[in-house]
Amino acid sequence: MDFNFTQDENDFRQEIKDWLSKNLSQRISNKVKKFQRLDKNDYEEFMKALSAKGWLAVNWPKEHGGTGWSNTQKHIFEEEIVKAGAPRVVPFGLNMLGPVLMEFGNEEQKKYYLPRILNCDDWWAQGYSEPGSGSDLASLKTRAVDHGDHYIVNGQKTWTTLGQFANKIFCLVKTDTDCKPQNGISFLLIDIDSPGIEVRPIITLDGEHEVNEVWLKDVKVPKENLLGEENKGWTYAKYLLTHERTGIAGVPNSKSAINHLKVIANKTYKNGKPLIQDPLFSSQIAELEIDLKAMEIFNLRAISSAESGKAPVMESSLLKIKGSIIRQKTSDLLRKAIGPQALPYISEQFDEGWNQETIGPEYAGPLAKQYFIYRKISIYGGSNEIQKNIVAKSEFRM
Amino acid sequence: MHFNLSEERKMLKESCDRLLNDHYTQYKNHHEVSSSETGFNKKFWEECSEIGMLSALISPNFNGLGGTGEDIMIVFELIGKHLVVEPFLSSGILSITSLTNSKDIETSVLDEISSASKIYAFGHSEVDTRYDETYIKTKANYKNDAVFLTGQKSFVLNGDYADKIICTARFSGNDFDQNGFGLYEIDKTHCDIRSYNTIDGYRAAELKFSEIPAKELCKNSDAYNALLETLYAGAFALSAESIGAMEVCFNMTLEYLKTREQFGKAIGSFQALQHRMVDIMIEIEQAKSAVMLASGTYEADKNTKYKNISAAKNLVGRAGKLVAEECIQLHGGIAMTWEYNLHNYAKRLVMIDHLMGDSDHHLEKFKLYSNY
Numbered sequence: 001m002d003f004n005f006t007q008d009e010n011d012f013r014q015e016i017k018d019w020l021s022k023n024l025s026q027r028i029s030n031k032v033k034k035f036q037r038l039d040k041n042d043y044e045e046f047m048k049a050l051s052a053k054g055w056l057a058v059n060w061p062k063e064h065g066g067t068g069w070s071n072t073q074k075h076i077f078e079e080e081i082v083k084a085g086a087p088r089v090v091p092f093g094l095n096m097l098g099p100v101l102m103e104f105g106n107e108e109q110k111k112y113y114l115p116r117i118l119n120c121d122d123w124w125a126q127g128y129s130e131p132g133s134g135s136d137l138a139s140l141k142t143r144a145v146d147h148g149d150h151y152i153v154n155g156q157k158t159w160t161t162l163g164q165f166a167n168k169i170f171c172l173v174k175t176d177t178d179c180k181p182q183n184g185i186s187f188l189l190i191d192i193d194s195p196g197i198e199v200r201p202i203i204t205l206d207g208e209h210e211v212n213e214v215w216l217k218d219v220k221v222p223k224e225n226l227l228g229e230e231n232k233g234w235t236y237a238k239y240l241l242t243h244e245r246t247g248i249a250g251v252p253n254s255k256s257a258i259n260h261l262k263v264i265a266n267k268t269y270k271n272g273k274p275l276i277q278d279p280l281f282s283s284q285i286a287e288l289e290i291d292l293k294a295m296e297i298f299n300l301r302a303i304s305s306a307e308s309g310k311a312p313v314m315e316s317s318l319l320k321i322k323g324s325i326i327r328q329k330t331s332d333l334l335r336k337a338i339g340p341q342a343l344p345y346i347s348e349q350f351d352e353g354w355n356q357e358t359i360g361p362e363y364a365g366p367l368a369k370q371y372f373i374y375r376k377i378s379i380y381g382g383s384n385e386i387q388k389n390i391v392a393k394s395e396f397r398m
Numbered sequence: 399m400h401f402n403l404s405e406e407r408k409m410l411k412e413s414c415d416r417l418l419n420d421h422y423t424q425y426k427n428h429h430e431v432s433s434s435e436t437g438f439n440k441k442f443w444e445e446c447s448e449i450g451m452l453s454a455l456i457s458p459n460f461n462g463l464g465g466t467g468e469d470i471m472i473v474f475e476l477i478g479k480h481l482v483v484e485p486f487l488s489s490g491i492l493s494i495t496s497l498t499n500s501k502d503i504e505t506s507v508l509d510e511i512s513s514a515s516k517i518y519a520f521g522h523s524e525v526d527t528r529y530d531e532t533y534i535k536t537k538a539n540y541k542n543d544a545v546f547l548t549g550q551k552s553f554v555l556n557g558d559y560a561d562k563i564i565c566t567a568r569f570s571g572n573d574f575d576q577n578g579f580g581l582y583e584i585d586k587t588h589c590d591i592r593s594y595n596t597i598d599g600y601r602a603a604e605l606k607f608s609e610i611p612a613k614e615l616c617k618n619s620d621a622y623n624a625l626l627e628t629l630y631a632g633a634f635a636l637s638a639e640s641i642g643a644m645e646v647c648f649n650m651t652l653e654y655l656k657t658r659e660q661f662g663k664a665i666g667s668f669q670a671l672q673h674r675m676v677d678i679m680i681e682i683e684q685a686k687s688a689v690m691l692a693s694g695t696y697e698a699d700k701n702t703k704y705k706n707i708s709a710a711k712n713l714v715g716r717a718g719k720l721v722a723e724e725c726i727q728l729h730g731g732i733a734m735t736w737e738y739n740l741h742n743y744a745k746r747l748v749m750i751d752h753l754m755g756d757s758d759h760h761l762e763k764f765k766l767y768s769n770y
Contacts, residue, residue: 297687
């Protein structure tokens with residue numbers, strides 16, 4: 001066993017840090033740290049900078065313009081961009097569609113779409129979930145009917161994250177209804193500007209607009225936009241879900257959240273002493289910190305076994321579950337740490353440039369809101385219960 | 399960065415595993431061994447020594463072949479896997495650590511331990527001192543060039559059949575002082591010994607003594623440092639032991655879920671039970687990771703070392719209790735019987751939390767070493 005990063009890996013980390021300090025604008029990282037709303041340009045500014053450096057497609061092989069990095073390097077990179085307060089790299093084109101295109105797309109599709117993802121010409125959205133198909137994804141109802149050289153698509157997609165910024169959407173659609181649900185699904189690449197598509201905001205419980213409904217009414221999709229073979233979409237969808245999930249535990253996010261929690265617990269007072277000295281409260285932080293440290297090692301173990309070629313399927317599911325619990329627990333303690341300061345909700349505080357006086361400390365504003373929205377972490381990406389089903393099926397064989 | 403064992407250590411692990419397995423399958427369970435006249439199997443203890451399981455706990459500086467965090471972790475995971483009652487903790491880790499941290503120790507003393515020719519025990523706890531590190535009421539009385547001990551040591555693991563006892567005793571200051579106590583070696587023939595079995599099937603003793611001759615090993619800050627090293631070495635070894643026992647509980651339960659039928663099918667087909675198994679699995683992986691981290695920093699500065707051991711012991715305490723309780727529940731009635739072996743592992747897991755500081759104790763220590 002060896003817990004140390006190699007000299008090369010440490011140099012790599014330093015290189016990332018140096019680059020971020022020069023290329024991630026203060027304006028954007030401030031917004032991220034204050035939980036302010038990011039617009040399309042904020043995301044694109046950072047992603048284009050990464051693209052210019054050649055660091056955007058961390059999960060892609062070199063031949064397609066990716067970094068070709070090892071899992072350990074990806075992990076280091078992920079840690080550093082979270083630490084620096086960068087906006088997240090929008091994953092739908094890069095980490096979801098990209099690998100599926102490379103594996104199952106035809107030459108023309110690869111040649112056309114991959115560079116456009118790499119250059120941030122296209123913003124992809126994910127069209128998987130439907131109002132009636134959440135955990136039971138294969139039950140989806142959106143229909144694509146064959147009209148010779150094109151399909152006519154009718155249906156509705158939902159939970160489309162950042163769909164308001166997207167110009168493209170990859171959709172799972174039904175092309176055959178006379179078979180087992182999994183066997184009649186196809187994978188279509190669709191222009192959001194196509195006539196008949198409407199993107200409507202869903203306002204989530206925190207009052208924010210991040211996810212959307214996408215309505216498709218008689219949308220004409222050319223046949224060349226079919227990815228792979230007709231009725232094989234479920235295979236591609238599953239491939240996408242198991243691909244590159246070593247970051248799923250959210251270790252860097254939880255690390256910075258716990259640091260934030262400790263800072264706040266030092267500034268907040270209870271019985272005349274910093275909250276961090278309160279045995280009740282500090283024990284909860286400490287337990288969380290112990291769990292996170294253990295999970296970090298668990299995550300590194302999964303990364304290192306992936307490095308030696310074993311697909312960490314079971315580990316991914318376990319890490320997703322534990323990671324979501326830790327992130328939620330941290331947001332829970334952050335909310336508790338500030339007491340009644342959690343109550344005020346000043347929506348404008350989350351707009352760029354807002355400079356009025358806060359009620360209570362500035363850091364208090366987003367904490368309750370974050371707590372509520374973080375309930376999503378154990379629901380999305382295959383809910384924790386679905387992850388448990390996956391593990392039971394693959395590991396227990398029962 | 400990698401988490402694989404070296405070839406050498408893989409071999410150590412395999413040969414130890416084989417020996418322990420062969421030996422313990424002769425018995426119905428470990429109670430049979432600890433309830434015997436001697437409380438352990440001397441021949442087997444010598445075999446353990448012969449294949450290097452004891453030298454693996456001793457650093458080359460003291461003529462051993464190991465003594466690193468990784469060595470201790472490997473050996474104690476196996477101890478937990480096979481519920482070994484032989485004195486690996488007492489005569490092994492605790493005595494070795496207190497001796498090697500004492501002053502002017504001759505390597506020959508450690509050779510006696512590693513060759514299984516002498517058995518040591520370690521007595522620190524007193525009947526009501528709980529997990530407090532420096533709460534010592536046993537008295538050391540210096541007269542001329544000699545020192546004599548009076549007091550009582552409790553829950554001394556394997557204390558009844560050890561040849562020598564290392565214990566703490568105070569010569570000045572109040573009961574909690576970090577100064578004013580020492581580590582001493584006493585002879586068991588001078589002690590009044592009350593021997594008993596523990597709830598989890600191990601052997602321990604209450605020792606009483608009055609003005610008996612002792613040999614000073616170290617005192618004041620040296621003794622304090624040696625004591626901390628010893629208590630943390632023990633906490634670390636027990637954490638690794640817990641991992642081995644947790645894995646056995648998990649595998650037994652999984653096997654049972656696959657074979658036990660109710661309502662016409664294997665109970666493992668029920669989602670309510672499957673999900674609880676995944677919860678256990680997560681906590682075992684977490685605990686394993688914490689123990690690995692503690693092993694990786696066992697040779698680091700004391701603050702880091704103690705912090706990570708406390709984190710591991712805390713997590714193992716929580717996870718061990720979860721595994722014990724859930725595996726009993728998932729089995730159902732069968733797990734309530736003496737006949738079915740699960741209770742032995744469940745008891746060990748819970749009792750590990752009663753040795754060398756429980757999860758609350760180590761949470762406090764973790765905060766201390768993390769500067770909360």
